[in-house]
Amino acid sequence: xxxxxxxxxxxxxxxxxxxxxxxxxxxxxxxxxxxxxxxxxxxxxxxxxxxxxxxxxxxxxxxxxxxxxxxxxxxxxxxxxxxxxxxxxxxxxxxxxxxxxxxxxxxxxxxxxxxxxxxxxxxxxxxxxxxxxxxxxxxxxxxxxxxxxxxxxxxxxxxxxxxxxxxxxxxxxxxxxxxxxxxxxxxxxxxxxxxxxxxxxxxxxxxxxxx
Amino acid sequence: xxxxxxxxxxxxxxxxxxxxxxxxxxxxxxxxxxxxxxxxxxxxxxxxxxxxxxxxxxxxxxxxxxxxxxxxxxxxxxxxxxxxxxxxx
Numbered sequence: 507x508x509x510x511x512x513x514x515x516x517x518x519x520x521x522x523x524x525x526x527x528x529x530x531x532x533x534x535x536x537x538x539x540x541x542x543x544x545x546x547x548x549x550x551x552x553x554x555x556x557x558x559x560x561x562x563x564x565x566x567x568x569x570x571x572x573x574x575x576x577x578x579x580x581x582x583x584x585x586x587x588x589x590x591x592x593x594x595x596x597x598x599x600x601x602x603x604x605x606x607x608x609x610x611x612x613x614x615x616x617x618x619x620x621x622x623x624x625x626x627x628x629x630x631x632x633x634x635x636x637x638x639x640x641x642x643x644x645x646x647x648x649x650x651x652x653x654x655x656x657x658x659x660x661x662x663x664x665x666x667x668x669x670x671x672x673x674x675x676x677x678x679x680x681x682x683x684x685x686x687x688x689x690x691x692x693x694x695x696x697x698x699x700x701x702x703x704x705x706x707x708x709x710x711x712x713x714x715x716x717x
Numbered sequence: 718x719x720x721x722x723x724x725x726x727x728x729x730x731x732x733x734x735x736x737x738x739x740x741x742x743x744x745x746x747x748x749x750x751x752x753x754x755x756x757x758x759x760x761x762x763x764x765x766x767x768x769x770x771x772x773x774x775x776x777x778x779x780x781x782x783x784x785x786x787x788x789x790x791x792x793x794x795x796x797x798x799x800x801x802x803x804x805x806x
Contacts, residue, residue, distance in 0.1 A: 670744070680795040685742035689751040693780075699749040 507531050507624070510547055513559025514539040518586065522557060528613035529620065541568040548573055548581075555582045555620070557607070560594050566601050570647045584623060585630075592635050599630045602647035606630055640698050650703075650710050651694050653687075660687055661707045664700060720765035726772075732756045735772065740779070741796035743787070753779040754787065754801070769798070776801070 509532055513519050519537055526532045535551055538544045544565050547553070558565050566583050585598035585606045598606050605623045610616040622628045630636070631643045652658050656677060663673045674684045688700060697703050732739045739756040754776040761773040770788040777784050790798040 669748070680793075680797075682738060682741050682796045685744060685751060686738070686740055686753065689742040689753045692751055700751065701749060 507554045507620075508533055508535045508552065510534075510536050510538065510544065510551075510553045510556045512538045512544050512556060512562060512565050513586070514562060515559055518559045518588070522586065525610060525613045525616045529617040532617075532620070541565045545569060545572050548577070552577075553581055555584065555624075557584050557586050558603070560585065560587045560591070563594070563597050563601055563603070566603055567646060570602060582623060584620075590635070592639075595630065595633055595635045596639065596641055599633070599636060599641050599643045600645040602644040603630055606633065642697055642702060645697070645702060645706060646709050648695070648706065650706050652691065653694075657687060657691060660684065661691065661703065664688075664704045665707045665711075721767065722764045724762050726759040726762050730759055732758065732774075735759060735794070736791055736796060737794045738796075741789075741799060743799045743801050752801075754785070754799075755779060756787075756789075756796075757784070760786070770800070 509526065511519055511522050511534060513522075519539075523534060523537075526534055535553060536547045538547055539562070541562070541564065544556070545568060548556075548569060556566070556569075563585055566585075570578050582605075583603045585594065585603045587594050587606055587608045590608050595606055605628060607616070607619055610619055650661070652661060656679070659677055660673055663676055668676065670684045670688070671681050674681045677684070688703070691703060692698065692700070695703065695706070697706070736756065740753060741756070742751050742753045744751055757775045757777055759772050759774045763770055763772065768788070769790050771791045772789045774787055774789055775784060776787045786802040788800040788802065789796055
C-alpha cells in the first residue's frame, strides 16, 4: 500500500514514519506539508492512502477539487489527530475523509486500525462521536444543486446573511415561497438546516475562485 | 379589553379560498430546520388573536404523512408564520 503523509508538523510526520515502518505492506511514497505539494505528488503517483494531519485537513478538499474524481475515489483519505477532538472529527467527516486515526501509540494498533479502514469495516460515518450531532458526511465535497435562477439568487442572499423575510423582499416573492424553496433545496441536497446550505454555497463559490 | 374572537370555519370553506398555496414550510424557533406541510382544512379562524394567528388548521407533514394542527398567520393569502401543535401518531 503506497502512502502519502501530509503534515506541516515534523513531529507528526516523524511519529507516523516510525509507526508505519513496522506495518507490513505499508510504503511511504512521499511526505508533503502543503496542499500544493500534495496535489503535485498525487498527479505523479498512484497513491493508495493519504494520511493528513489535523492542521491541514483542507488538503483533502483541495485535492477533490483539483484532481480527477476517479483517482480521488480510488484512494483512501484518513485524518490523523493527536487527540480526540470532536470538532476535528466533524471537519474530517464534512470534508469527505474516509476515517480518522486518533493518536495510535504502537505499530500494531496503527496496523489494526488501517486494516479496518482499508477493508471498510469502519468509517468516519460510524464514528461514535458523530452519533449525537447532525453531520452530513462529505458535505463540502458536494456540488450544490439548485432548481432555477430564483434558487440561485435565494442561496446567494442566504450566504449574505439575510433572513427569510428579507430574502422574500429582495426577490419579490412571499415568505411562504422562500421557505418552501429553502425546504426543497435542503431536501434535494440532503441537508438538514439552512446553515449547511449557506456554508456549502459559500465554499462552492470560494472553490470556483480558487480553481 | 381584548377584541379576540374565534369562529368555527364553515365546512364549505376550501383551503384555496383562503390561501394561494396550501403548501407551507414551518421553521423551528432557531430558524434552522425547515419542515413542509400541506393544509388539509381550516378549523377555526381568529380575529384579534394576541399572538397574531388568523387560523387553526389541520395539516399533514409532506415527508412523514403525520397529521398535526397548526396555528397560522395568513396575510394576503400567504402563510406568513406558523406554529405546529400536537402530532397525531
